[in-house]
Amino acid sequence: SLPPVLRFPCAVHQLLDPGRFSHLGTQAPQCPVAHLDNQVPTERTRAISRTLENDPAKHGEQHVGQHYNISIQELKTVFPHGLPPRFVMQVKTFNEACLMVRKPALELLHYLKNTNFAHPAVRYVLYGEKGTGKTLSLCHIIHFCAKQDWLILHIPDAHLWVKNCRDLLQSTYNKQRFDQPLEASIWLKNFKTANERFLSQIKVQDKYVWNKRESTEKGSPLAEVVEQGIMRVRNATDAVGIVLKELKRQSSLGVFRLLVAVDGVNALWGRTTLKREDKSPITPEELALIYNLRKMVKNDWQGGAIVLTVSQTGSLFKPRKAYLPQELLGKEGFDTLDPFIPILVSNYNPKEFEGCIQYYLENNWLQHEKAHTEEGKKELLFLSNRNPGLLERLCAYL
Amino acid sequence: MRGDGWGEGSPNRAFIMFRLLQGKVLFFTSLSLDYFHLKHSACAKQSLLLEYTVKILKLCGLTQVRWSRYGPEYQDPQIDKEYYRKPLAQLTEEETYERELRKTQVIKAAPATKTSSVFEDPVISKFTNMMMKGGNKILARSLMTQTLEAVKRKQFEKYHAASAEEQATVERNPYTIFHQALKNCEPVIGLVPILKGGHFYQVPVPLAERRRRFLAMKWMITECREKKPRRMLMPEKLSQELLEAFCNRGPVIKRKHDMHKMAEANRALAHYRWW
Numbered sequence: 001s002l003p004p005v006l007r008f009p010c011a012v013h014q015l016l017d018p019g020r021f022s023h024l025g026t027q028a029p030q031c032p033v034a035h036l037d038n039q040v041p042t043e044r045t046r047a048i049s050r051t052l053e054n055d056p057a058k059h060g061e062q063h064v065g066q067h068y069n070i071s072i073q074e075l076k077t078v079f080p081h082g083l084p085p086r087f088v089m090q091v092k093t094f095n096e097a098c099l100m101v102r103k104p105a106l107e108l109l110h111y112l113k114n115t116n117f118a119h120p121a122v123r124y125v126l127y128g129e130k131g132t133g134k135t136l137s138l139c140h141i142i143h144f145c146a147k148q149d150w151l152i153l154h155i156p157d158a159h160l161w162v163k164n165c166r167d168l169l170q171s172t173y174n175k176q177r178f179d180q181p182l183e184a185s186i187w188l189k190n191f192k193t194a195n196e197r198f199l200s201q202i203k204v205q206d207k208y209v210w211n212k213r214e215s216t217e218k219g220s221p222l223a224e225v226v227e228q229g230i231m232r233v234r235n236a237t238d239a240v241g242i243v244l245k246e247l248k249r250q251s252s253l254g255v256f257r258l259l260v261a262v263d264g265v266n267a268l269w270g271r272t273t274l275k276r277e278d279k280s281p282i283t284p285e286e287l288a289l290i291y292n293l294r295k296m297v298k299n300d301w302q303g304g305a306i307v308l309t310v311s312q313t314g315s316l317f318k319p320r321k322a323y324l325p326q327e328l329l330g331k332e333g334f335d336t337l338d339p340f341i342p343i344l345v346s347n348y349n350p351k352e353f354e355g356c357i358q359y360y361l362e363n364n365w366l367q368h369e370k371a372h373t374e375e376g377k378k379e380l381l382f383l384s385n386r387n388p389g390l391l392e393r394l395c396a397y398l
Numbered sequence: 399m400r401g402d403g404w405g406e407g408s409p410n411r412a413f414i415m416f417r418l419l420q421g422k423v424l425f426f427t428s429l430s431l432d433y434f435h436l437k438h439s440a441c442a443k444q445s446l447l448l449e450y451t452v453k454i455l456k457l458c459g460l461t462q463v464r465w466s467r468y469g470p471e472y473q474d475p476q477i478d479k480e481y482y483r484k485p486l487a488q489l490t491e492e493e494t495y496e497r498e499l500r501k502t503q504v505i506k507a508a509p510a511t512k513t514s515s516v517f518e519d520p521v522i523s524k525f526t527n528m529m530m531k532g533g534n535k536i537l538a539r540s541l542m543t544q545t546l547e548a549v550k551r552k553q554f555e556k557y558h559a560a561s562a563e564e565q566a567t568v569e570r571n572p573y574t575i576f577h578q579a580l581k582n583c584e585p586v587i588g589l590v591p592i593l594k595g596g597h598f599y600q601v602p603v604p605l606a607e608r609r610r611r612f613l614a615m616k617w618m619i620t621e622c623r624e625k626k627p628r629r630m631l632m633p634e635k636l637s638q639e640l641l642e643a644f645c646n647r648g649p650v651i652k653r654k655h656d657m658h659k660m661a662e663a664n665r666a667l668a669h670y671r672w673w
Contacts, residue, residue, distance in 0.1 A: 368573060
């Protein structure tokens with residue numbers, strides 16, 4: 001944090017002109033900006049690329065292009081799954097997790113701050129070309145909601161549930177549907193890590209019989225259902241279904257606020273690559289996990305919000321250049337999700353690009369001597385076309 | 399005429415590949431025109447040099463094997479951006495003369511692999527080409543970039559784990575590590591099979607600069623391909639080997655030392671070399 005010497009002039013400003021700074025919270029980031037001329041160039045680069053405001057609730061227009069820090073403990077609790085793999089590698093290499101504040105995320109934060117929890121849940125869809133930052137914007141939103149003590153229902157990648165599944169069991173609950181024990185149990189483990197404190201508070205409102213010997217009574221905490229799903233992998237899919245049903249029912253009562261975050265929601269209405277024993281293809285409705293998730297994404301419940309991402313990476317049977325929601329969701333998906341608020345995530349603007357490059361330079365990630373020069377920066381701009389994903393991959397080997 | 403790929407070929411030397419008309423031996427020769435005091439431009443000198451070399455070699459019963467479709471009048475392209483950015487007012491007389499001359503000359507097409515990028519490195523390009531199999535340059539280049547990234551990440555890990563004094567010694571630039579590792583792997587002296595009295599003897603011979611570079615890269619690639627564990631990917635193995643060679647240990651350095659020891663053992667045969 002800043003030494004007290006720099007804070008003092010800001011306080012003086014506030015006394016002389018109380019109308020200028022309307023809230024105390026943004027005092028900290030204003031100070032480095034105010035003293036640009038007096039400071040060493042390293043301080044200036046820090047002012048461009050980093051902000052000291054680590055609470056997503058207080059991020060505003062002035063923080064666009066700046067990175068804010070998430071502590072490693074928070075990362076482990078809030079994001080046991082859901083971060084893009086390259087970002088996880090970057091966190092491991094730099095020993096710190098810094099996320100950039102960008103306009104689409106700020107827009108969504110503004111909407112979430114002004115949600116009316118008495119109305120049905122609003123659906124927001126983040127869309128954009130490959131590598132523009134949809135997943136990380138979603139993670140920004142999830143971090144905000146976790147800080148505001150919402151219950152986070154985060155499906156890291158719905159595409160993983162419709163492909164490459166080794167063991168498909170016939171569902172015990174409904175003979176027509178299929179269970180995916182492995183995926184369901186992994187998701188339950190991560191869900192438990194993210195929402196420990198809620199699981200003991202929320203009580204189940206029905207009796208659920210697992211088999212002849214085991215059952216969950218009415219009024220027992222949700223943690224028992226989750227434990228049952230993790231212990232008995234065969235019942236994991238049904239446990240997931242129960243969790244989703246209970247959360248949907250009880251969020252309308254106003255006990256807690258629910259955020260449903262699904263990455264790659266176009267997987268719910270596409271095709272799967274899974275086949276039955278007689279080689280006939282399985283449609284997504286026949287998978288119990290997908291069937292229950294579709295009910296979650298409908299806007300017939302109150303007390304929360306639904307934030308979705310459509311992505312072509314990982315999608316099945318969709319052309320590479322498709323990025324619009326209509327193209328990726330298909331007719332069925334679009335009709336089910338309609339009406340929703342689309343939010344476009346595009347490439348970096350010049351300020352964000354500069355901030356990203358400064359962040360890499362500060363962490364000494366750009367080791368090539370020419371990368372520090374103006375020529376090098378121009379070349380990076382040209383090669384990446386300001387696309388965040390491409391820029392990250394370019395800077396990785398420079 | 400050999401092109402300027404490594405930047406060492408001065409215009410006054412001609413390296414030509416040729417073979418004996420009857421036999422299968424292939425070796426280099428070089429002729430120098432340093433005593434050529436004529437006031438000819440570089441291109442005229444080169445074409446004359448080529449003509450004379452070919453005539454002399456034909457006399458010895460040798461023909462050219464590796465040759466270029468470009469005639470001697472074709473000039474090498476100027477890829478450097480700085481050359482063209484110099485404002486015309488700042489050029490000296492010689493440079494203006496050279497520019498005017500180039501306008502009249504025919505220029506070879508620049509190869510697709512040579513770019514005016516600031517990040518281009520001829521050593522890395524050469525290594526990528528040597529790693530390439532079946533013309534799959536995309537795969538070779540991606541392997542190269544993944545290797546550089548792996549080297550960088552490993553060094554960053556080491557940096558963060560080290561204490562404050564040691565942090566100054568940890569090298570994090572993958573390009574310096576790559577160059578230093580290859581330099582450490584270059585042998586100083588090599589062995590050449592020479593036929594004498596019906597037997598082939600391994601004779602110690604000083605190696606040319608580019609032969610040394612080639613051997614270092616070849617040994618590195620062969621080592622990584624053959625001694626790799628089954629499920630390990632090439633970038634991981636290559637990064638491991640590069641880091642070990644940077645610290646002067648590992649199997650490639652051992653191979654270089656073995657070569658030196660063999661040369662030392664066979665030093666009695668050094669008289670068999672006649673060049």
